Amino acid sequence: MMEPLIKEIGGEKFEMMPLPPKKAIKILIRLSKIVGGAVAKTGIKGTGKGIADSEIDFGSMLSGVFERLDEDNISNTIDEMLVHIGKYSETTGGYKKVTLEVDFVGKLGQLFEVIKEYLIYNYSDFLSGALGLIKK
Numbered sequence: 001m002m003e004p005l006i007k008e009i010g011g012e013k014f015e016m017m018p019l020p021p022k023k024a025i026k027i028l029i030r031l032s033k034i035v036g037g038a039v040a041k042t043g044i045k046g047t048g049k050g051i052a053d054s055e056i057d058f059g060s061m062l063s064g065v066f067e068r069l070d071e072d073n074i075s076n077t078i079d080e081m082l083v084h085i086g087k088y089s090e091t092t093g094g095y096k097k098v099t100l101e102v103d104f105v106g107k108l109g110q111l112f113e114v115i116k117e118y119l120i121y122n123y124s125d126f127l128s129g130a131l132g133l134i135k136k
Helices: 021-042 058-068 071-082 108-129
Strands: 005-009 012-016 085-089 094-097
Touching: 005 108, 012 094, 012 108, 021 071, 021 108, 071 108
Parallel strands: none
Antiparallel strands: 005 012, 012 085, 085 094
């Protein structure tokens, strides 16, 4: 079993728990449909060395991603991930589940950093080994 990850982001500590396998697969497929379609639209060809060695037009890729975003789908996906993330509370001395509408008001940069770190935590073995997209 994966150990929880404690990560400091934006001056606050977050405890990240692993996604259950079924949920991890569902979220990976959802994100793959969004990102994969956007990458395909840019015409990027893989080099076999990983994404860092590819010539990528990130502007076109991001445009493609945003064209495929369904705000409810993304919001629900974020909510599904946040259920497995706690934020350290000075009051209790422990971690409490994060709430999107409370813990990230005016902190979208922190929210997306938390989500990025959570995706790396849950998928780094797959993304680094199978696809060569990130370094562990």
